[in-house]
């Protein structure tokens with residue numbers, strides 16, 4: 001968020017109310033106080049401020065991890081001060097990052113015949129920026145070699161309307177036109193039959209999404225690859241695919257290993273994923289891997305010193321803590337393939353249970369039943385005598401502490417207001433039962449309510465949806 005000047009007329013004061021008389025200070029909220037506080041007082045005050053915040057475990061809106069094992073947390077706490085960019089001070093940490101890149105490239109089937117390269121990032125947003133920049137620079141080289149007039153049009157990126165906001169940011173920040181392939185009720189992911197209508201000589205690449213944030217559905221990447229392959233055979237301006245696997249990158253390989261979406265597809269040149277989604281690490285860590293060094297233009301790579309030598313890096317941020325990287329490596333060695341599969345399978349099973357339970361309630365039409373990403377999306381089934389909306393249901397659920405967002409689908413589908421539940425590793429079957437009980441009770445209450453709050457049912461965003 002961008003914050004601005006606090007406009008209250010006079011400063012508000014925070015007064016500690018616990019403990020010793022030494023705590024009887026007044027503390028201005030919006031400017032630095034003159035005096036210092038004892039650690040205990042400061043701790044108390046900050047904890048008090050955070051007291052009425054949502055409980056992250058009950059937040060069914062987010063894909064981000066809300067649980068890690070105590071050992072992982074200790075390890076991460078103990079490594080908070082390590083600066084991930086300082087490869088020469090922390091060469092072991094650099095080696096851990098290197099191992100993670102190798103583990104992930106292997107998971108995504110990078111070919112032995114090519115030289116993959118990749119890096120950790122703060123999250124998928126940074127990873128998408130890097131993937132997008134590499135596509136932009138590589139396109140420009142190809143276009144220049146072909147003699148294309150680079151000033152005649154802005155370069156463009158092709159993506160379905162189900163994109164996550166980071167791609168809009170990428171296009172705005174780096175001055176790229178976004179060619180959005182619309183979604184409609186028949187095409188709830190990238191419309192592969194029409195994707196080429198949006199491609200031209202100025203296209204830097206096509207983004208396929210392995211798990212659309214809104215609905216959890218996968219773009220059909222194998223078909224996209226086939227379409228792109230046929231196109232590239234007949235053009236001098238080839239296009240390539242970046243897969244935004246923010247959610248699917250650490251989920252699909254374990255739950256649906258037969259699905260071919262990754263470097264097994266010839267035209268997929270780069271992939272990103274969020275370590276802090278189904279990679280099971282607390283925010284923020286992400287990853288981006290290129291199938292071969294040739295797809296990452298040299299100008300984008302900067303050298304940092306490393307044990308008397310130099311190490312290539314690509315990042316938008318410079319300093320940040322290495323503890324998330326170390327948490328990621330902990331998870332990799334702790335869980336292995338079997339462990340990740342078991343955890344994700346349990347998550348998948350909980351999503352299936354919820355899908356069945358939601359269908360049984362009789363009020364909802366499921367748009368996504370957790371078959372792909374373990375998330376449930378549903379709208380209200382038409383029933384003329386129902387006075388409440390999904391927005392009212394979100395409110396009611398919040399009374400039990402559950403945060404469940406309600407929002408309209410993107411462009412062309414915005415008349416459909418849906419609710420979404422993201423199932424994560426720490427949402428066990430026990431919690432799913434509790435949730436269904438609370439949901440059933442909330443609906444019973446709404447059916448009897450005399451005043452419903454959201455009588456105006458124009459689509460609006462309600463809750464966190466990214």
Ligand SMILES: *Cc1c(COP(=O)(O)O)cnc(C)c1O
Pocket residue numbers: 063122123124125126128164166209211212213244245246247274286466
């Ligand atoms: C969450 C998400 C992102 C952004 O990821 P962060 O790790 O939060 O920066 C990008 N794309 C998709 C498809 C996502 O689901």
